[in-house]
Amino acid sequence: MKQEFKNIVAETLLIPLYMRAKESRRNSPILYDKAAERLADSLEYDYSQFDGAKLSEVGCVVRGWYFDRAVKQFIDTHPRPVVVNVGCGLDTRFQRIGGQKAVFYDMDLPEVIALRRELMPEQPGNVYISASLLETGWMDDLRRKHPDAEFIFIVEGVLMYFYEKQVKDFLHHVASRFGGGELWFDVCGTMMSRHGGSLLGYEIKCRPGA
Secondary structure, eight states, X not given: OOOOOOHHHIIIIIHHHHHHHHHHTSSSOSSOOHHHHHHHHHSOOOGGGGTTOHHHHHHHHXXXXXXXXXXXXXXXXXXSEEEEEETOTTOOHHHXXXXXXXXXXXXXXXXXXXHHHHHSOOBTTEEEEEOOTTOOHHHHHHHHHOTTOEEEXXXXXXXXXXXXXXHHHHHHHHHHHSTTOEEEEEEOOXXXXXXXXXXXXXXXXXXXXX
């Protein structure tokens, strides 16, 4: 499939996709992702420019494995789990984990979701949301649709693109609406940010009125 990508889109969407696909093709991969392999192969794009980014490769793969494990554990330990992938890009977590009792939501900006729908149409149990994490309407919609559910939010490779106040506001909005849920995100340490390195994972528990 011939697809034109602007530089910033290529960096934020295609690098993680390619790194997961590349890892999946190894013998005994850390992260097995056949959907990423198929999707990366379907796009006419020169991925070779990413091959020198070893820290990004390790970071994308380990980060994906780490958050997959958190989601699986959450699904196994909650009767009505809802998984929300914030800033999903071209992530294939539903394809890696889905088919269980959880409902998966993939959320990103409208232009990204439009591309995602073109490349990976929605499936039963996997719903797309066109919105910004700075907005709160989509959070209220989720709360109304699933009043008795337990939520886990995955914010992978996203928050470093926002200002500190925006991140704090987002965390507050989630915590105040989804008490008892979990929110997993990653951040760049000072040294890693200088060198474009891999990311560290964190978890917070959402408490009412936080």
